[in-house]
Amino acid sequence: MTVDDRFRQDYQDTVRDRPPGVRNEIITGPVSDWATDFSHAEPEWAADPYPIQDELRSRCPIARTERFGGGWLPTRYEDVASIAYDTERFSSRAIIMSNFRPPKEAAPVGGSPPISSDPPFHHHARKLLLPAFTKSAVTQREEATRAFCHRLIDALEGKEVVDAARDYAQHIPMRVIADMLGFPPEDGPRFRVFIENLLEGINLPPEERTARVESLYDYLLDQIRDHVERPRDDLTTYLVDAELGGQKLHPSHVAGTMALLLIAGIDTTWSAIGASLWHLARTPADRERLVADPGLLPTAMEEFLRAYAPVTMARLVREDMRWQGVDMKADDWILLSFPAANRDPAQFDRAGEVVIDREVNRHAAFGLGIHRCVGSHLARMELRVALEVWLERFPVFGLADPAAVTWATGQVRGPRTLPLRIG
Structure with a gap:
């Protein structure tokens, strides 16, 4: 059996043929009461979740839903942080709240280590990735990222209206992550499809969702095969060659980590860039x-991350328990809303306002606890460079049609279409 055959067979044995877990029926439809029937898959949530979160925080800080097989939504910073740090009572074996739960046997590794991993395995899986995401490693990518941003702007020159989400924001992390993993840069359009399938397709029938996930892993396994045959200096070859406890990483671990880097590494930054440009276009x-004082951008950028934090993660309750006055059942979902935590007035002064010179800003946009984003230095670099180049090249811009702006549904929220008028 060739190395490629081993990767493909082991993946099928451990991922495709594992116990099916718990599946539930269709989960979308009009919300009757956000305190007892919340759903992050609804269009009103995607369009503007903040008033909903604010109302819940004041009326019912931990909302409940029977959708998704049952789940909870804490909206206070204190509660979100408490859950994020508590790995004894809340498992990370599934981080996308949907109509499917992986079986308990999936822990402690999960499908996309280290984000889906529980201790003690998580520590070792995360440690493997740290060298690629240090500040010094990220700094080495800044020049190429800046040059790529300028090339994107070059292609937009002369246009009166441009889509800053589709024609600019999405391409930046696509190129950076493709370069890191050693993937063909022309595969960017496929990455977008993978992202939409995994993060926005949570209401699909399980069979269709499984087929779409398999298309991603088929692509990743093709990339693994190519790197096994032609090793080079990139993150994919590093993962193929890496060891834990003196053993090569399991093929499902390699593919799962690659999926994490591809999906989360692109969509989160794409969304943060787009949301920042949306704010500047309407403010x-x-x-x-910022055009007059570019030195303020790093501070403003942190405020954009706080106010428009793109990422919400999920956890699963390990055992039946009473927590903060509510009775949680084993395998209940917890929708861990970092955006809601970031707008808690008990944690931030003027929490509902965007204050671009905010000095004290300990936001949770990159998560809290052991799963805090390993790629935060990279995301900050991409966001800063993307905004610097845009403001340098297009200092005057505004929304071409506010009603034409659309936002992603699901757990990573950012503009999907963002028509801006230049000049």
Whole structure:
């Protein structure tokens, strides 16, 4: 059996043929009461979740839903942080709240280590990735990222209206992650499909969702085969050659980590760039201030991350328990809303406002606890460079049609279409 055959067979044995877990029926439809029937898959949530979260925080800080097989939504920073740090009572074996639960046997590794891993395995899986995401490693990618941003802007020059989400924001992390993993840069359009399938397709019938997930892993296994045959200096070859406890990583571990880097590494940053540009397009005073004082951008960027945090993660309750006054059952979902935590008035002064010179800003946009984003240095670099180049090349811009802006549904929220008028 060739190395490629081993990767493919082991993946099928451990991922495709594992016990099916718990599946539930269709989960979308009008919400009757957000406190007892919440759903992050609804269009009103995607369009503007903040008033919903604010109302829940004041009326019912831990909302309940019977959708998804049952789940909870804490909206206070204190509760979100408490769950994020508590790996004894809350498992990370599934981080996408949907109509499917992986079986308990999936822990402690999960499908996409280390984000889906529980201790003690998580520590070792995360440690493997740290060298690729240090500040010094990220700094080495800044020049190429800046040059790529300028090439994207070059292609937009002369246009009166541009889609800053589709024509600019999405391409930046696609190129950076493709370069890191050693994937063909022309495969960017396929990455977008993978992202939409995994993060926005949670209401699909399980069979169709499984087929779409398999298309991603088929692609990743093709990349693994190519790297086994032609090793080079990139993150995929590093993962193929890596060891834990003196053993090569299991093929499902390699493919799962690659999936994590591809999906999360692209969509989160794409969304953060787009949301920042959306804010500046609709807030001329902030845009003009940053154009006049570029040195303020790193501070403003942290505020954009706080106010428009793109990522919400999920956890699963390990055992029946009473927690913060509610009775949670084993395998109940917890929708861990970092965006809601970031707008808690008990944690942030003027929490509902975007204050671009906010000095104290310990936001949770990159998560909290052991699963805090390993790629935060990379995301910050991409966001900063993307905004620097845009403001340098297009200092004057605004929303071409506010009603035409659309936002992603699901657990990573950012503009999917963002038509801006230049000049």
